[in-house]
Amino acid sequence: MSFFLYLTQASLYAFVMWGIYLLIGYNKPHHRLSRAYLLAATLLPTILPFIRIPVERQSTNVVQQLVLPSINIGATHTANMVAGFSWWTVLICSYFTISALLALVYIGSYFQINRRLKKGQQQRLAGYTVFTETRIGPGTIGKKIFFPSEEIDETILQHELAHIQSGHRYDSFFLQIIQVLFWISPAHWLLGRELKTVHEFEADQIASQNADLSEYATLLLSHTFGTKHSFHITHSFFHHPLKRRIMMLQKIRKPQKRNLVMSAFVLTAIFVSTVLLAQTKKTTETQTAAAPQNDSLAQLDAIAQRMNAIPKPGEVQFMADGSIVFKTAEKMPHFDGDFSSWLKDNMRYPEAAKARGEHGKGLIQFTVGADGSIINPHVEKSSGYTALDEETLRVVRKMPNWRPGILKGRAIPVICLLPFNFTPDGKVAANEGC
Known part of the structure; x- marks a missing residue:
């Protein structure tokens, strides 16, 4: 307000x-x-x-x-x-x-x-x-x-x-x-x-x-x-x-x-x-919230058409570029192989960060596209240290394609979260988040 x-x-x-x-x-x-x-x-x-x-x-x-x-x-x-x-x-x-x-x-x-x-x-x-x-x-x-x-x-x-x-x-x-x-x-x-x-x-x-x-x-x-x-x-x-x-x-x-x-x-x-004043305020707020709908009617119509073309049982999220991704699916996307072993071979504790005693937990969000590719990886929750966040992002960006999520027999884009943890004893841990 x-x-x-x-x-x-x-x-x-x-x-x-x-x-x-x-x-x-x-x-x-x-x-x-x-x-x-x-x-x-x-x-x-x-x-x-x-x-x-x-x-x-x-x-x-x-x-x-x-x-x-x-x-x-x-x-x-x-x-x-x-x-x-x-x-x-x-x-x-x-x-x-x-x-x-x-x-x-x-x-x-x-x-x-x-x-x-x-x-x-x-x-x-x-x-x-x-x-x-x-x-x-x-x-x-x-x-x-x-x-x-x-x-x-x-x-x-x-x-x-x-x-x-x-x-x-x-x-x-x-x-x-x-x-x-x-x-x-x-x-x-x-x-x-x-x-x-x-x-x-x-x-x-x-x-x-x-x-x-x-x-x-x-x-x-x-x-x-x-x-x-x-x-x-x-x-x-x-x-x-x-x-x-x-x-x-x-x-x-x-x-x-x-x-x-x-x-x-x-x-x-x-x-x-x-009560009357509060009701008046509620009506004003409702009208204010509805106003952007008229201003963006063309965009909403386009989104509605895309929604009608895609099954709706999963929870969806609309992205800034107009694309639609799912938070859930009948069959969630998964890494093709042993995810833990792949992380162990590719993820490293930055030496400079280790020397400075930097450690912490964070969260990386990315989307597994309908073709299995990794889309838009970014830091959802920072560990508090840029070096640790950047190392995790580097690994996520180089991941091979995943098996995409499935909803009603068709591949769909699904949001995934990757929790990671750099511990004080110099160990690195991460888990598949889909």
Whole structure:
């Protein structure tokens, strides 16, 4: 899958999940449920492009098997591929350069905040470290709470403690990773911003449980215009949409039965959207796989005619030159004589390789043609040493004709494998592979 195709799909899927949230979860007083959905909606789009539905797999494989041998790449096409590869490389490098810069911005913000905190006063309250006189905040970063002046408002302190105890810092860290990797996706930024807002709703709900709602709303209003500088990576008491926060404070949650219905609806929406998106992807992949069939119709027709002229009980393989060879036959090809003795007389351990201590196992593949000749010998699996591979190839190339394989009374070309082994004690072993 193309990297930028993956990014496009992930971004589109994220927009769909964002749209579902706007329809059923936006401004609803079910903060934990909204938080869980937004986290899932951020993660799922990055996974969905990799989902494979095992339907129509067989037909797709057949098309691929038939089409691949017919692809011919000339000099012009190769040059275009090289040029295209260079441009794609530049784009990919640029993309990850921006990701790295964004990551550095986040890391730099952490260091900057910690420097600010070190200049303030530190104390322990409610089992947590609280910094005052920091000239930023109020807010939290990790398990640290900070206030701009020496004054600590108890209600605001409870709000910041709610952030810590609810584990919002883990969500924030996850969001930063996603935004670094998928900075090009606007939907991921929208989901991340909404998740931070839901964090504030959840903390407001907890902090206002023992306070008068009107007084809490007044507290938000009275401090809004005196807010000190805040950072994107922190949870700031006055950083998020004030109107929505006050509105959410006034909403009364419905009975638990309503919550269950809402939960079922959201989970169903997630499941349906996941299945539909995966099905859409499957259809696209099937059409993509079928496209080369139209482009190579003449080649496929020619191959089909040749297949019809040859019996099909054996497993076949299509070669790059358009020829067909078999992997199995009713009667497999065999060496005319004692194969082991012939190898013993002709195969030698290269002295230079032996002196260097080179040894290893490998595999040579060749085809025994319908006339018994040895065709296209090549290294299928290298021993790791060129001298050993070349010696085995030399011997295979000089082999006399074999008895060809037989299928339904006629000679056919069959692929053979020759395992070989150069051992540390200086011995050579090989076996007939057909």
